[in-house]
Amino acid sequence: MSFLEYAPAPESRAILSLRDSYGLFIDGEFVDGRGTPFQSISPASEEKIATIANANAADVDDAVAAARRAHDRVWSRMSGRDRGKYLFRIARLIQERARELAVAESLDNGKPIKESRDVDVPLVAAWFFYYAGWADKLDYAGLGASPKALGVAAQVIPWNFPLLMLAWKIAPALAAGNTVVLKPAETTPLTALIFAEIVQQADLPPGVVNIITGAGDTGAALVGHGDVDKVAFTGSTAVGRAIAKQVAGTHKKVTLELGGKAANIVFDDAPIDQAIEGIVNGIFFNQGHVCCAGSRLLVQESIHDEVVERLKTRLSTLRLGDPLDKNTDIGAINSREQLDRIRELSDAGVAEGADRWSAPCEIPENGFWYAPTIFTNVQTSNRIAREEIFGPVLSVLTFRTPQEAIAKANNTPYGLSAGIWTDKGSRILAVADQLRAGVVWANTFNRFDPSSPFGGYKESGYGREGGRHGLGAYLAPASVTRAGRPAPRAVEAASAASAAAADEKPARRTRRTTKPAKKGAAK
Amino acid sequence: MSGTSLVTARERALAVLGGEPDDATLRRYLHGIAGVDAVGLEQRAAGLGTRSIKTSSKKWALDRIISLVDLTTLEGADTPGKVRSLVAKAMNPDPADATTPRVAAVCVYGDMVPYAVDALGSVHGDPDDGLISVAAVATAFPSGRSSLEIKLADTAEAVANGADEIDMVIDRGAFLAGRYGLVFDQIAAVKEACRRPDGTSASLKVILETGELVTYDNVRRASWLSILAGGDFIKTSTGKVQPAATLPVTLLMLEVVRDWHLMTGQRIGVKPAGGIRASKDAIKYLVTVAETVGEEWLQPHLFRFGASSLLNDVLLQRQKMASGHYSGADYVTID
Numbered sequence: 127m128s129f130l131e132y133a134p135a136p137e138s139r140a141i142l143s144l145r146d147s148y149g150l151f152i153d154g155e156f157v158d159g160r161g162t163p164f165q166s167i168s169p170a171s172e173e174k175i176a177t178i179a180n181a182n183a184a185d186v187d188d189a190v191a192a193a194r195r196a197h198d199r200v201w202s203r204m205s206g207r208d209r210g211k212y213l214f215r216i217a218r219l220i221q222e223r224a225r226e227l228a229v230a231e232s233l234d235n236g237k238p239i240k241e242s243r244d245v246d247v248p249l250v251a252a253w254f255f256y257y258a259g260w261a262d263k264l265d266y267a268g269l270g271a272s273p274k275a276l277g278v279a280a281q282v283i284p285w286n287f288p289l290l291m292l293a294w295k296i297a298p299a300l301a302a303g304n305t306v307v308l309k310p311a312e313t314t315p316l317t318a319l320i321f322a323e324i325v326q327q328a329d330l331p332p333g334v335v336n337i338i339t340g341a342g343d344t345g346a347a348l349v350g351h352g353d354v355d356k357v358a359f360t361g362s363t364a365v366g367r368a369i370a371k372q373v374a375g376t377h378k379k380v381t382l383e384l385g386g387k388a389a390n391i392v393f394d395d396a397p398i399d400q401a402i403e404g405i406v407n408g409i410f411f412n413q414g415h416v417c418c419a420g421s422r423l424l425v426q427e428s429i430h431d432e433v434v435e436r437l438k439t440r441l442s443t444l445r446l447g448d449p450l451d452k453n454t455d456i457g458a459i460n461s462r463e464q465l466d467r468i469r470e471l472s473d474a475g476v477a478e479g480a481d482r483w484s485a486p487c488e489i490p491e492n493g494f495w496y497a498p499t500i501f502t503n504v505q506t507s508n509r510i511a512r513e514e515i516f517g518p519v520l521s522v523l524t525f526r527t528p529q530e531a532i533a534k535a536n537n538t539p540y541g542l543s544a545g546i547w548t549d550k551g552s553r554i555l556a557v558a559d560q561l562r563a564g565v566v567w568a569n570t571f572n573r574f575d576p577s578s579p580f581g582g583y584k585e586s587g588y589g590r591e592g593g594r595h596g597l598g599a600y601l602a603p604a605s606v607t608r609a610g611r612p613a614p615r616a617v618e619a620a621s622a623a624s625a626a627a628a629d630e631k632p633a634r635r636t637r638r639t640t641k642p643a644k645k646g647a648a649k
Numbered sequence: 650m651s652g653t654s655l656v657t658a659r660e661r662a663l664a665v666l667g668g669e670p671d672d673a674t675l676r677r678y679l680h681g682i683a684g685v686d687a688v689g690l691e692q693r694a695a696g697l698g699t700r701s702i703k704t705s706s707k708k709w710a711l712d713r714i715i716s717l718v719d720l721t722t723l724e725g726a727d728t729p730g731k732v733r734s735l736v737a738k739a740m741n742p743d744p745a746d747a748t749t750p751r752v753a754a755v756c757v758y759g760d761m762v763p764y765a766v767d768a769l770g771s772v773h774g775d776p777d778d779g780l781i782s783v784a785a786v787a788t789a790f791p792s793g794r795s796s797l798e799i800k801l802a803d804t805a806e807a808v809a810n811g812a813d814e815i816d817m818v819i820d821r822g823a824f825l826a827g828r829y830g831l832v833f834d835q836i837a838a839v840k841e842a843c844r845r846p847d848g849t850s851a852s853l854k855v856i857l858e859t860g861e862l863v864t865y866d867n868v869r870r871a872s873w874l875s876i877l878a879g880g881d882f883i884k885t886s887t888g889k890v891q892p893a894a895t896l897p898v899t900l901l902m903l904e905v906v907r908d909w910h911l912m913t914g915q916r917i918g919v920k921p922a923g924g925i926r927a928s929k930d931a932i933k934y935l936v937t938v939a940e941t942v943g944e945e946w947l948q949p950h951l952f953r954f955g956a957s958s959l960l961n962d963v964l965l966q967r968q969k970m971a972s973g974h975y976s977g978a979d980y981v982t983i984d
Binding site: 128129130131134135240244395396397398399400403443452549569570 | 683684685686688689690692693699700701702703704705706707709710713904935939940944947
């Protein structure tokens with residue numbers, strides 16, 4: 127028997143109690159959608175997981191109206207301290223239900239359980255804990271005293287980190303006093319719906335968080351809704367561009383976090399074993415479904431052969447298979463559509479003359495899979511060096527000098543992230559200074575922390591998420607709000623009261639206008 | 650067992666270094682090796698530690714751990730009686746289960762070697778043949794602070810008494826002072842002292858005492874230095890200094906062994922020692938070995954655990970796998 131053929135170690139699905147069908151989460155309740163429901167499937171086996179409601183324009187109206195009511199009547203009037211209590215409570219509930227969330231995420235998305243368990247879910251809790259702490263300290267967010275929430279936030283998130291992207295969107299929005307309507311991706315709605323249950327469990331006031339499911343048209347209806355004050359989108363550059371056009375000329379504030387084609391730059395003095403790990407983690411983490419993935423390896427020509435050789439050896443030890451097995455390193459591709467795109471671009475790479483090498487691994491019969499793949503002999507003009515593949519495919523290019531590395535790294539329409547590998551501290555600083563990327567990792571890759579802002583240059587979008595900067599995307603300086611933006615109000619009855627309340631400084635407010643966080647909050 | 654002959658080791662070192670193994674040449678070579686990023690190394694080790702080894706894999710792993718153990722007693726209070734008790738445990742780890750494998754070796758101080766050899770009797774021999782080796786610590790263990798003459802005499806005596814393996818310590822003071830040539834020469838001389846009159850040689854394990862070298866860059870350089878000078882095994886620690894064996898340090902040493910094998914084709918052993926007490930931790934080491942240098946390293950001539958209390962925990966786990974329930978400390982024997 128070979129020890130390396132580890133016996134199956136599947137995480138149990140027994141902890142999940144899924145319903146057959148899920149409705150829309152509007153105003154604190156699950157309600158039926160008025161569009162045609164759709165199925166969510168497991169990309170690893172193509173088995174059906176649940177039937178998901180589809181929100182049409184009328185459902186979007188309801189959700190936005192609920193969010194508006196909750197904002198004007200409850201959430202914007204609540205003290206930051208009380209909002210923080212709710213967020214802390216949500217964070218703790220996420221920790222309590224961590225295993226369940228991890229299993230659901232791996233089932234629905236196809237990512238390995240070791241990643242959903244050790245990366246996604248812990249970061250989700252960390253994000254809520256971090257922004258819970260900000261809720262009563264908005265005066266220090268960098269916008270002057272008493273900044274104001276924007277109002278109702280429309281949030282549309284992708285399928286690669288379903289629950290983590292939800293946390294990135296909801297936690298800062300709520301801390302700043304906004305209410306939200308969030309639409310998860312149609313292939314990965316499951317954890318957002320479990321999160322809706324957590325919202326109920328936390329006794330969050332109805333309407334503060336609304337989750338509507340559906341496809342692109344639902345998202346477009348939400349983003350285009352007249353009573354939305356803020357749009358936050360993570361996803362493809364094409365959709366981001368459409369959203370930017372859609373909201374241009376309106377009062378809506380926008381943050382977009384879009385695609386990337388990050389350069390991972392390896393100098394000849396790099397700590398080589400760790401660099402190999404970093405390259406692997408950079409592009410094969412989450413099957414390469416990462417907007418900031420290090421998909422372009424820029425390696426100094428003098429060590430190119432050694433790095434590629436070591437990389438191939440290392441990739442041969444990766445385990446592809448059942449996402450719920452605790453020893454799986456590479457899970458399933460999220461959808462057939464995405465798999466087709468990876469194949470198309472990969473074939474284009476071969477056609478353009480690059481050399482393709484795929485790790486030897488058995489591909490399961492059902493589901494969507496793509497073996498970890500490296501392209502060598504790639505030229506900067508090749509499609510696989512230009513376009514975002516969003517899959518486990520690495521393009522290896524070379525450089526001779528630091529100047530050439532910087533020039534090649536910046537020669538992309540994107541600018542989300544980059545990595546630098548060298549033992550020389552001064553070189554890290556000098557190169558990082560000249561890279562046009564929102565995040566630059568030094569001797570590591572794909573590390574995230576709620577206190578660190580994340581976002582891109584150029585076609586990678588605008589605005590930052592995370593840290594104080596991420597909070598700023600959901601706030602306006604007090605004076606701007608007073609000057610009076612022409613905010614269309616759906617709930618006229620509440621507008622007078624809320625305008626008066628909005629002018630009141632939250633820091634000075636002592637009277638609670640809603641029931642405070644109650645028992646269980648301090649558990 | 651026989652280690653590499655000294656002549657080939659020295660010739661190989663000269664070829665690799667491109668010159669005499671003096672301070673300057675060694676420094677140029679050792680400092681030219683890529684550095685180690687501590688955060689990345691520890692992250693990788695932690696990742697390997699999350700492998701989930703269950704059912705049939707766990708069963709195999711537990712038996713393999715036992716057969717890789719150097720069952721050790723290194724106390725000032727060691728007596729012939731204590732050594733006989735240790736040997737009895739080594740030969741028959743679990744009296745209630747005859748299918749339990751034997752350990753690879755017993756590890757004792759040099760003056761205890763005759764008692765160990767005597768107690769082993771016909772079971773004394775190569776672990777590949779299902780027998781048990783005798784390993785002796787030497788060279789003014791654990792500090793290594795004495796003259797070379799004494800270290801060599803210490804080694805020669807243990808070999809003459811029947812030790813199959815010598816666990817020597819490097820001169821950490823000399824290493825930290827940058828006197829790589831001195832460390833090299835001492836290892837090479839001890840290697841020479843491992844020779845027996847019949848031309849065979851005791852296997853040489855070189856203890857780096859990583860807890861005193863402190864940085865990963867030092868550990869990597871000391872590993873290369875020890876292998877260049879002719880060590881058959883590189884070993885983390887004496888067990889007398891904290892921290893002793895850690896997973897990141899062992900991973901790093903395995904990476905050196907892997908690179909050396911790629912370069913020369915020669916297989917060097919690795920022995921983490923000190924601080925590995927639980928089966929769960931030992932399994933992490935097996936995973937790290939298998940995924941770094943390959944499964945073929947999981948054999949007594951290429952990987953050992955220096956441990957004493959680990960054995961009983963593995964036996965308890967083994968009993969649990971057989972019976973389905975945990976027993977207790979009184980269901981395994983103290984040695």
